[in-house]
Amino acid sequence: MAHGPNKDEKIVFVGDSRVRAKASTLIPQDFSAYPGKSEVFIPNFLLKEWMVGVVVLCGILALVMSEAAPLGYPADPTNTQFIPMPDWYFLFMYQLLKYPYTSDQFIVLGTLGVPGILFGGLMLAPFLDTGPERRFYKRPIASTLMFLGLIAVTYLTVVSWSHYQHELKEKNIIPEHIKREEEMHASKGTAGGEGGGAKKPAASAAAIVAPDDPAAAIYQKSTCIACHGGDLKGMPSAKIPALRGVGDAHDKAAILGIMKNGVGNMPAQYDANISKGLTEADLDKLADWLAKQKAAQ
Known part of the structure; x- marks a missing residue:
């Protein structure tokens, strides 16, 4: 150690902590074999x-x-026409759970068993295929797992989407995100067409005609209430019309026809009401009461 200002004095480092220079550079490994x-x-x-x-x-x-991501209407548990669909990357799993052997009493097999085998096979692939060959056609285990997985996912995805489109066409349903986008464009067009003037006041809803009629109690027991509501106001956000004032557009016979055959996105409700406990006489009274629901009273 130094004890004074003498420059020639020898300095001895005790516990040298200086970073030592590397003696050699990093030599890459030899892969010539x-x-x-x-x-x-x-x-x-x-x-x-x-x-x-x-x-x-x-x-x-x-x-x-x-x-932007397509958005539908807020969740509505009373909307029986809504068809839930997962994102596209889960369509294969969604379709798999539709089959009888992966649903109902076999739901554990569908949700845990089959996916566990598939993903377990992928996790075990590095341990089952340990050869140095890089060409896929000389690696049978890894290549077989890969092609089986791609074929299964592609097939289930295509079938799921085709089934969804067929169901929409069969029930005459427009997906909610498309409806909402069309409404947004329509509202923008209406606002632009008004020339920036004052908005017109919304027309007040018609009152319920004969609310004490016995048919009103029948309505409360029918399947109609699930969509049109107990106050007959419907759900405008889901394009379900109000039944207040329905008598201005349909008479009793027409309403019975809608019950039996459906209209637009609404399926037939006649048999569903019969199975719910209502009689044909009850539905006849209900149709007559709905025909009395007119705006001008």
Whole structure:
């Protein structure tokens, strides 16, 4: 140790903590024993995979910011016409759970068993296929798992979407997000057509005619109340019309026809009401009472 200002005095470091220079540079591993292009996993291969992931993530973010997610109406448990659908990347699982052997009493097999086998096979692939070969046609285990998985997911996704489109066409239903977008454009067009003037006051809803009629109690027991509500105001957000003033557009015979055959997005309700305990005489009285619901009273 130094004891004074003498420059020639020898300095001895006790417990030297200086960072020592590396004696040699990093020498890459020799992969000459393996045919084809090979490189170290860390950092070369991992850095390339990370860069590809960043590019894909930026692409997804650009799509998310440029195209807004389609939104339907707020959840309504009384809307029996709504067909729930998962996101596109879960359509294959949604379709799988529709089959008899993966639903009802076999629901555990459908939700845990089959997916567990599929994803378990993917997790075990590195341990089952340990060969150095990189060409897919010389790796039967990994290639078989990959192609089976792709075929199964693609098939179930296509079948699920086709079934959904067929169900919409059969029930004459327009998806809620499309309805909401059309309403938004229609409201913008209406606002623009008014030339910025004052908005017209909304017309008041017609009152219920003969609320003490015995048929009003029949209505409360019918399936109509689930969509049109106990106050007959319907659900405008879901394009379910109000029954107040329905008599201005339909007479008793027409209303009975709608009960038996349905109209628009509304399926037939006659048999459903019969199975619920109402009689034909009750439905006749109900149709007569609804025909009396007129705005001008």
